[in-house]
Amino acid sequence: MHKIEPYYRWRELYVAAEDEASPFFQREYSEFMFTDKIYNYYIHPQWDSFGSNTLYLKILFVDYAKQYAIIEMIGEWNDCIGSDVIVLKRNLIDQLLAKGIYKYIMIGDNLLNYFVDDDCYYEEWYEEVRDENGWVAMVNIRDHIVEEMEQGSIHHYLHVGPHLNGFAWRKLYPKHVFAFIKERVEGRLIS
Helix, strand or coil: CCCCCCCCCCCCCCCHHHCCCCCCCCCCCCCCCCCCEECCEECCCCCECCCCCCEEEEEEEEECCCCEEEEEEEEEEECCCCCHHHHHHHHHHHHHHHCCCCEEEEEEEEEEEEECCCCHHHHHHHHHHHCCCCEEEEECCCHHHHHHHHHCCHHHCCECCHHHCCCCHHHCCHHHHHHHHHHHHCCCCCC
8 A cells, every 4th residue: 555646647736735725734745754554554655644544635636716626535434433524524624615615526546445424524514515506526436335325325415426436537637627527416416
């Protein structure tokens, strides 16, 4: 896992550590010191910790004018043990909401597992973005994770499913990724 880097080809367009409005502003990274782990496996030092022991992320791009963020994730999203959604909501999403970000593209290519608990924080997140015509889209999520989200009724609050999977987003610029995902989620009812 230590060789899996967050996507870096948009760095000429956006770097969270250089964005004064970012929760990760002025964060310094090492290319050589591997300190963070997911269980017993070190992860690449470019991933950002937001307080979870098993889930890390990277804000790849934010457009404040169009009110969206693209966030890549790695690890295990565990609401049962780590209450990851609460930690994510309080330590990252609330800060982005305060800056006017209401559309979230959560890239899950490196999301390995998901364990559901309570849906209250998903509902809170959903209501806060819905009031501003926003949404949360889970992109390229493994089938077993989609099933777990559906069993826990999380799909009522997030856009998730086959219409958002198999997307070759790395070939595009952020504005094209946003346009593609926006087209698939806006106007589509969350059941």
